[in-house]
Amino acid sequence: MPASTNNGIETWRLRTSKEQWIRWVCWLIGIAIIMYAWQMISEKTIWFFVADAPNQAADISSRMVPPKWSYMAKLWKPVWDTINIATIGTIMAMAIAVPVAFATARNTTPNIVVRTIGLFVIVSSRSVNSLIWALILVFILGPGVLAGTIAIGLRSVGFCAKLIYESIEEIDHTQVEAIEATGASGSQKMIFGILPQVLPTIAGVGIYRWDINIRESTILGLVGAGGIGLQLNGSLNTLAWTQVSLILIVILVTVFISEWVSAKVRGAII
Amino acid sequence: MTDSSEIGTYPSSWKKAPFIKNSFVRWLIIVGGAIYLAAALGTMNIDLERVKEGLPRAQRFLEAFFPPNFSDNRGVLWEGIAESIWMAIISTVAGIALSIPIGLGAARNLAPAWVYLFCRGIIAASRTFPEIILAIFAVKLFGFGPFAGFIALSLGTIGFYAKLLAEDIENSSASQAEAVKATGANWFQWVNYSIQPQVMPRMIGLSIYRLDINFRESAVVGIVGGGGIGATLNTSFSRYEFDTAAAILIIIILIVMFMEYTSSFFRKWVQ
Numbered sequence: 001m002p003a004s005t006n007n008g009i010e011t012w013r014l015r016t017s018k019e020q021w022i023r024w025v026c027w028l029i030g031i032a033i034i035m036y037a038w039q040m041i042s043e044k045t046i047w048f049f050v051a052d053a054p055n056q057a058a059d060i061s062s063r064m065v066p067p068k069w070s071y072m073a074k075l076w077k078p079v080w081d082t083i084n085i086a087t088i089g090t091i092m093a094m095a096i097a098v099p100v101a102f103a104t105a106r107n108t109t110p111n112i113v114v115r116t117i118g119l120f121v122i123v124s125s126r127s128v129n130s131l132i133w134a135l136i137l138v139f140i141l142g143p144g145v146l147a148g149t150i151a152i153g154l155r156s157v158g159f160c161a162k163l164i165y166e167s168i169e170e171i172d173h174t175q176v177e178a179i180e181a182t183g184a185s186g187s188q189k190m191i192f193g194i195l196p197q198v199l200p201t202i203a204g205v206g207i208y209r210w211d212i213n214i215r216e217s218t219i220l221g222l223v224g225a226g227g228i229g230l231q232l233n234g235s236l237n238t239l240a241w242t243q244v245s246l247i248l249i250v251i252l253v254t255v256f257i258s259e260w261v262s263a264k265v266r267g268a269i270i
Numbered sequence: 271m272t273d274s275s276e277i278g279t280y281p282s283s284w285k286k287a288p289f290i291k292n293s294f295v296r297w298l299i300i301v302g303g304a305i306y307l308a309a310a311l312g313t314m315n316i317d318l319e320r321v322k323e324g325l326p327r328a329q330r331f332l333e334a335f336f337p338p339n340f341s342d343n344r345g346v347l348w349e350g351i352a353e354s355i356w357m358a359i360i361s362t363v364a365g366i367a368l369s370i371p372i373g374l375g376a377a378r379n380l381a382p383a384w385v386y387l388f389c390r391g392i393i394a395a396s397r398t399f400p401e402i403i404l405a406i407f408a409v410k411l412f413g414f415g416p417f418a419g420f421i422a423l424s425l426g427t428i429g430f431y432a433k434l435l436a437e438d439i440e441n442s443s444a445s446q447a448e449a450v451k452a453t454g455a456n457w458f459q460w461v462n463y464s465i466q467p468q469v470m471p472r473m474i475g476l477s478i479y480r481l482d483i484n485f486r487e488s489a490v491v492g493i494v495g496g497g498g499i500g501a502t503l504n505t506s507f508s509r510y511e512f513d514t515a516a517a518i519l520i521i522i523i524l525i526v527m528f529m530e531y532t533s534s535f536f537r538k539w540v541q
Contacts, residue, residue: 033359034359034360034363036356037355037356037357037359037360038356038360040352040353040356041353041356041357041360041416041417041420042417044353044415044416044417044497045412045413045415045416045417046413046415049412049413050412050413050417053411053412056410056411057411060407060410060411077313080313081313081314083310084310084313084314087306087310088307088310088311088314123523123526123527123530124523126526127486127522127523127526127527128519128522128523129486129487129489129490131402131490131493132489132490132503132519135493135504135507136331139327139331139507140324140327140328140331141320141321141324141328142320142323142324144320145314146314146321149314192286215398215400216400218400218403219400219402219403222402222493222494223493232403236406248399248403251398251399251403252398252399255398256398
């Protein structure tokens with residue numbers, strides 16, 4: 001037990017002196033990095049604008065009310081597009097992610113080369129944000145819903161595959177062994193031994209990702225990839241603040257509904 | 271022993287049990303899903319001509335990506351990366367500093383009902399809007415540059431970190447908390463010695479994970495003017511400097527891989 005001796009009396013302490021010193025040095029380094037980072041950011045900041053922010057905030061919020069409710073008539077189609085981008089993108093992602101996950105999981109991978117490729121696919125899909133995918137795809141496929149859908153799909157592959165392959169690695173092996181003992185082939189083992197164990201995870205991950213994708217697909221329009229973001233971008237560029245506030249409300253409601261649906265469905269599955 | 275009628279009724283083949291047991295619900299989902307997919311694909315306006323036109327373009331585009339150009343002609347590449355890293359660090363720290371009181375307030379077993387509802391409200395608001403939308407408004411308010419990105423990412427961090435912190439506190443063992451309370455600890459001592467040690471390991475892991483997310487997000491807040499590598503990336507796309515864009519994407523992927531590796535190492539070390 002760490003203790004310090006003071007005038008011959010031992011007093012309890014949480015840490016030994018050495019631990020205390022190590023912690024102190026770590027804190028010093030951490031704070032130095034943070035101060036340096038702050039310095040770098042503040043160098044590039046025009047503080048006059050920052051000081052003006054409360055006025056700007058008051059100005060913008062006074063322009064944003066009341067929301068232009070009549071604009072709603074033009075928003076139904078973009079909302080529908082946004083939901084489609086998320087849904088079809090998620091379906092596409094799951095179709096790719098499940099095989100990738102099986103190829104990557106340590107206990108189902110055919111060999112180390114395939115596993116490495118799988119891991120690389122997962123990391124690169126996860127590292128590049130859907131907005132950047134959309135930026136690239138708009139160049140290739142032209143602006144529109146298709147570019148957004150594929151962007152969402154590509155972005156989601158890594159996330160879904162990672163969660164699925166982790167759950168494949170954690171399955172109960174006795175069940176697979178039991179199937180194997182009946183003389184099942186490799187693919188039968190996969191279908192009857194492994195798949196039933198991970199199916200709830202696959203469904204859960206799909207629903208969870210769908211919920212995230214609804215949120216992400218609301219912004220893809222900023223780079224021209226369809227959905228309600230297009231309207232948002234247009235309204236921001238034309239300084240139509242009453243439309244902006246309506247769009248934000250619509251996004252809020254859509255996200256809340258999708259979150260509710262996702263929670264309900266996941267509750268029913270798991 | 272067995273007579274033939276019994277053999278007849280015994281099923282000779284086995285069928286896998288369906289995933290959804292109620293057959294009505296199962297068919298409802300299948301038919302509803304099919305109708306929805308048809309409607310969705312029907313209204314998507316996929317212009318196959320345009321896609322066909324795009325394919326050779328995709329090939330040229332990918333060719334333009336290689337070889338990636340790390341030479342940094344305009345001297346902005348490394349500056350952008352550095353800016354992104356600083357932005358990610360400072361916004362993670364600020365976001366977590368803001369998240370701790372909100373997370374404590376949003377834990378049902380610590381806070382009174384009105385504080386709980388207030389803090390949950392903040393979390394819900396922060397979670398709803400993607401960082402990009404927060405960044406658009408931050409740019410409008412604070413002007414172009416990394417400060418706007420910093421504000422957007424910090425606010426985004428609250429929704430993530432405070433929520434997980436609150437959930438972790440709610441799941442922490444009540445008996446330990448009770449034991450510390452029984453010694454006559456005041457509220458701060460109680461939180462410090464009974465709750466904090468229980469949630470700390472997971473929270474350190476999550477803060478590194480959030481740093482990783484913030485770095486990735488800092489690559490996109492630049493698209494709307496929030497500074498960082500995203501601004502550089504966007505510029506190189508608009509200038510058709512695809513080799514530079516490829517270099518940026520590769521650097522982002524490498525940094526994220528490095529962070530993922532360190533975060534798993536850190537988490538093992540903390541636990």
